[in-house]
Amino acid sequence: MAAIVLAVLPVTAAPAQQFDRAEPGEARPGGTATSAFAEIDANAFSHPSGNLGAARRLDFEIGNRIFGRVWEPAPSASESTDGLGPLYNARSCRRCHIRDGRGHPPASREDDAISMILLLSVPSPDADQTTPEPTYGAQLQDFAIAGHTPEGRIAVTYSERHVQLSNGETVSLRAPAYAVADAGYGPLSPGTMTSPRVANQMIGLGLLEAIDAAEIEALADPTDGDDDGISGRAARVWDGERGAQTLGRFGWKAGQPSVRAQTVAALSRDIGLSTSILPTPSGDCTEHQSECLSAPTGNTQRLGAAEVSNEALAFVLFYARNLAVPPRRNADEPDILEGKRLFHESGCAACHRPRFETLEDYPQRELAGQTIWPYTDLLLHDMGEGLADSRPEGSASGREWRTPPLWGIGLTNTVNGHTLYLHDGRARSLLEAILWHGGEAVTARQNVIDMTGEERDRLIEFVSSL
Numbered sequence: 229m230a231a232i233v234l235a236v237l238p239v240t241a242a243p244a245q246q247f248d249r250a251e252p253g254e255a256r257p258g259g260t261a262t263s264a265f266a267e268i269d270a271n272a273f274s275h276p277s278g279n280l281g282a283a284r285r286l287d288f289e290i291g292n293r294i295f296g297r298v299w300e301p302a303p304s305a306s307e308s309t310d311g312l313g314p315l316y317n318a319r320s321c322r323r324c325h326i327r328d329g330r331g332h333p334p335a336s337r338e339d340d341a342i343s344m345i346l347l348l349s350v351p352s353p354d355a356d357q358t359t360p361e362p363t364y365g366a367q368l369q370d371f372a373i374a375g376h377t378p379e380g381r382i383a384v385t386y387s388e389r390h391v392q393l394s395n396g397e398t399v400s401l402r403a404p405a406y407a408v409a410d411a412g413y414g415p416l417s418p419g420t421m422t423s424p425r426v427a428n429q430m431i432g433l434g435l436l437e438a439i440d441a442a443e444i445e446a447l448a449d450p451t452d453g454d455d456d457g458i459s460g461r462a463a464r465v466w467d468g469e470r471g472a473q474t475l476g477r478f479g480w481k482a483g484q485p486s487v488r489a490q491t492v493a494a495l496s497r498d499i500g501l502s503t504s505i506l507p508t509p510s511g512d513c514t515e516h517q518s519e520c521l522s523a524p525t526g527n528t529q530r531l532g533a534a535e536v537s538n539e540a541l542a543f544v545l546f547y548a549r550n551l552a553v554p555p556r557r558n559a560d561e562p563d564i565l566e567g568k569r570l571f572h573e574s575g576c577a578a579c580h581r582p583r584f585e586t587l588e589d590y591p592q593r594e595l596a597g598q599t600i601w602p603y604t605d606l607l608l609h610d611m612g613e614g615l616a617d618s619r620p621e622g623s624a625s626g627r628e629w630r631t632p633p634l635w636g637i638g639l640t641n642t643v644n645g646h647t648l649y650l651h652d653g654r655a656r657s658l659l660e661a662i663l664w665h666g667g668e669a670v671t672a673r674q675n676v677i678d679m680t681g682e683e684r685d686r687l688i689e690f691v692s693s694l
C-alpha cells in the first residue's frame with residue numbers, strides 16, 4: 229500500500245484484540261504499584277503502592293494518620309489538631325472517604341449527609357460562569373462547632389422510574405430531587421444552583437496524575453470528528469501551583485488539576501482548615517456570616533501561620549497519591565473475558581479507556597513508567613438530562629461529567645458495605661448505574677438494554693472483576 233500515514237493513535241487507544249485470555253499486565257491494574265496484598269477484605273483500598281520501600285511506607289503511615297485525624301475546634305489542647313470549622317462537613321478526610329472508599333447519600337430523611345456534599349452557586353454576570361451563593365458560599369456545610377449555626381441539611385427525595393429491558397425484565401431507577409432543609413442563614417438566593425457529590429474512592433490517584441496531560445488531551449474529540457457519537461472534552465482549570473490553565477483531572481467534573489489542589493480545597497471547604505495555599509482559617513464562611521469570620525482560629529506561627537503545616541500537607545498528599553489499586557479478581561476466567569468482549573463491543577471502552585502508560589519521567593519513581601488499567605479517559609462527557617445537575621463548574625457544563633475510573637469498583641460492597649454508584653449515589657447497582665447513562669453514552673446504554681439476560685450478567689461480572 230502507498231505510504232498513507234494514518235493519524236498515529238497512541239497505544240492506549242488501541243482496542244483490546246483478544247478475549248480468549250487476559251492481556252499482559254491486566255491482572256495488576258496499577259502496574260508494580262498494585263497492592264501487594266492478595267487477600268481482599270474491607271481494607272482492600274487502604275494499602276500502599278506495592279512497590280514502596282520501607283522508608284516510604286513509613287511516610288504513607290504518617291499520611292494515613294493525618295487522613296484519619298479528627299480535627300477539634302480552636303483553641304484545643306493540641307495545636308496540631310485544632311482549627312476545625314467554624315462551619316464544616318466532616319471532622320476528618322476519612323469520615324467522607326470511608327475506608328479510603330466512596331461516600332453515600334443520606335440513608336433516610338433523618339440521616340445526615342456526612343460523606344456527600346452539596347455545591348452551591350448563582351449565575352455570575354459574565355456569561356456562563358457561576359459564583360458562590362452570596363450567603364452560604366461554595367458549599368453547604370451541614371455542621372458547625374459549638375456556638376455556631378450549621379448552614380442546613382441536604383434533603384433528598386426519590387421517585388421511581390422504570391426501564392424495560394428487551395427480555396421483558398423491568399429495572400427501577402430512583403430519580404433524586406435535592407433541597408436544603410433547616411437553612412440556618414435565611415433563604416438561599418433565588419436561582420441557586422446545587423450539585424450533589426459523594427466522596428470518590430481514593431485508589432490509584434497518583435497514577436492518574438502521572439498520565440501525560442497531552443495524551444489525555446489527544447483523546448478529546450470535542451466536535452466528534454470520528455462520528456462515533458462520543459465527543460469528550462478536556463476540562464480546563466486554573467492551576468494555582470503552576471500559575472497557568474491546565475487539564476482538570478479530579479472530582480466528578482474534573483474541576484481540580486491535581487491531588488494537591490483537591491486536598492487543599494477539601495481542607496478548607498470540607499473541614500474548615502487553612503494551609504499556606506488557602507490561608508483563610510474560616511474556610512467557606514462568607515461576609516454575611518460574621519460570627520463565623522470572627523471565631524478563634526487554629527492558625528499558629530509554628531505551623532507557618534496555618535492550621536495545617538506544609539509538612540502535614542506533604543504527608544497527606546503522599547498518602548492520597550499512593551493508595552494502591554487492588555489486583556483484579558479472576559481476570560482470566562472465560563465468563564469474565566466474555567463480559568470484557570461485551571464491554572468493548574457495547575462502546576463502554578470509548579470513555580472508560582482501559583489502559584494508559586504513566587510518564588517515564590514522573591517525579592515519584594514508583595508511579596513512573598507503569599502500565600495501568602484505570603478504565604477512564606478523564607474527559608468530560610455530556611451524559612444527558614437524566615444525570616445533569618444543570619450547574620456548570622469551570623469549563624464543564626451542567627450536563628457533563630468526568631468519566632470515573634472503574635478500577636476497584638467491584639469491591640465497593642466489600643469495602644463500603646453498599647453498592648451505590650454515580651456522582652450522587654443514586655444508582656443501587658452497577659446495572660442501574662449503566663441504565664442512567666444518556667447523552668453521548670445513549671448507544672452504549674441501548675446496547676445493554678438489547679442484550680440477553682445472560683450477556684448482561686457477563687458484562688456486570690466483568691465490571692465487578694475490576
Ligand code: HEC
Binds near residue numbers: 325343427478
Ligand atoms: C465532606 C466530605 C469530604 C471530606 C471531609 C473530604 N473529601 Fe475528598 N472528596 C469529597 C467529594 C464529595 C469529592 C468529589 C468532589 C467533586 O466532585 O468536586 C472528593 C474528592 C476528592 C479527591 C479527588 C478524587 C477523584 O477521584 O477525583 C481527592 C484526592 C480527595 N477528595 C482528597 C481528600 C483529602 C486528602 C481530604 C482530607 C484533607 C478529603 N478529601 C476530605 C468529599 C470529602
Ligand code: HEC
Binds near residue numbers: 580
Ligand atoms: C460517553 C462516555 C461513556 C460511555 C460510552 C460509558 N460511560 Fe460509564 N460513565 C461515564 C460517566 C461520565 C460516568 C459518571 C456519570 C455520573 O456520575 O453522573 C459514568 C459512570 C459509570 C459507572 C459508575 C461509576 C462510579 O464510580 O459510580 C459505571 C459502573 C459505568 N459508567 C459503566 C459503564 C459501562 C458498563 C458502559 C458501557 C455499557 C459505560 N459505562 C459507557 C461515561 C461513559
